[in-house]
Amino acid sequence: MLQALARRKTALVSFMLLVAVIAGGFWAFPPAKTDAAASYDAVIYFPFNRYPLTGDHIRDAIAAGESAICTIDRAGADQNRKESLAGIPTKSGHDRDEWPMAMCAEGGYGADVRYVPSSDNRGAGAWVGNQLSKYANGKRIKFVMSYE
Amino acid sequence: MKQWPKQELTISYSQLTVYNQETEHPFSDWTDAHIRQGFTWREGAVSFGAIGDERSIIEVAVRKEAAPEPGAIRAIVVPFETGEGGVIVSSILSEAYGYDVPQGSYELWCEIVPAPPEAAGNRTRYLFTFVPCGDPKARIAKRDAELDPGKTLLMVASPAI
Structure with missing residues (x-):
């Protein structure tokens, strides 16, 4: 009788330890989605079908490793643009589209x-x-393509 | 009649927009026809094509009569009905400057004066002049090589939303 009680007590303690370990694991290593959500302030859905050529550029640039997030930095736009467009001539009928945009902290040299x-x-x-x-400046905006 | 202090503005996406303060979505879609004529127009919101994406000077005035700037390479005139809250001049994700232009009907002149190439550090000037007018008409008063407007100017645009 006493032995059975001791076995039950051991099993209960083991179960509680297991629950604690699992719960601790979740607390220490939150899901990746939570990390991602914390890294930007808002998401905007770029209407690819309305601006397909700019959308194509944004999509390709992000696929090539450029940031999908724009940290708004209005004051840095002029300097970023000087860096990103250096040596790239203008072309009649076309604009020189930069990604990340010059008004994002991620823009500038190498855009x-x-x-x-x-x-x-x-x-x-x-x-x-x-x-x-x-x-406001400093807000982090994630760009996602919308094909609706 | 009235002239406000010069301001600096960083131009992006090759456009400057003049709009009534109460306009919710001031920036408009551009078609090829808009590109060729150098502006988009709708009630209370006009976007003008810029000659460069760079830090530039903005000058705003209200005058009884137009006084074309001799150094301007481009001059576009459009009707503009101002609201109670005055107007704002801005570009994409840039500064936005407010001007208490009296409510009324105007011809709005947009003139572009490039920075002299020999003077490093000088900036292109964009002059916006409101001239009171009961029957304002859109026209290209002076055009540069980038403009190729049709016989009839396109006076329709949609907000980019």
Whole structure:
């Protein structure tokens, strides 16, 4: 009788230890999704089908390793643009699209630059302006392509 | 009549926009026709094509009569009906400057004066002049090689939303 009670007590302690270890594991190593969510302040869904050529550039640049997150840095735009566009001439009818954008802290030297027809690129810029003007410097915005 | 202090503005996506303060989504979509004529127009929000994405000078004034700037390479005139809250001049994710232009009907002149190439550090100037007018008309008063407007200017645009 006493032996059976001792076995039950041991099993209960083992079970509680197991629960504690599992719970501790979750606490110490939260899921990756939680990490990702904490790394940006907002997500915007770029309408690929409305601005396909700019969207194509953004998608390719991110696939090649450029950041999908823009940390808004209005004051850094001029210097970033000087660095990213250095040595890349203008082309009539086209804009030199940069990704990350010059007004993002991630922009500047090494940003991916592609010639994009001006109407597509300026419309995309206007869309970005309408979406992001409300955000203060330092806010981190994640760009996700939307194909709707 | 009235002239405000010069301001510096970083231009992005090759556009500057003048809009009534109460406009929720001031930036518009551009078509190829808009590119060729150098601006998009809708009630209360006009975007002008810039000649460079760079730090530039903004000058805003209200005058009884237009006084074209001799050094301008481009001059575009559009109707503009100002609201109660005045107007704002901005670019994409840039500074936004407010001006208490009196409510009314105007011809809005946008003139572009490039920085002299020999003077390092000088900036391109964008002059915005509001001229009171009861019957304002859109027109290209002075065009550079980048503009190729059609016979009829496109006076329709959609907000980029």
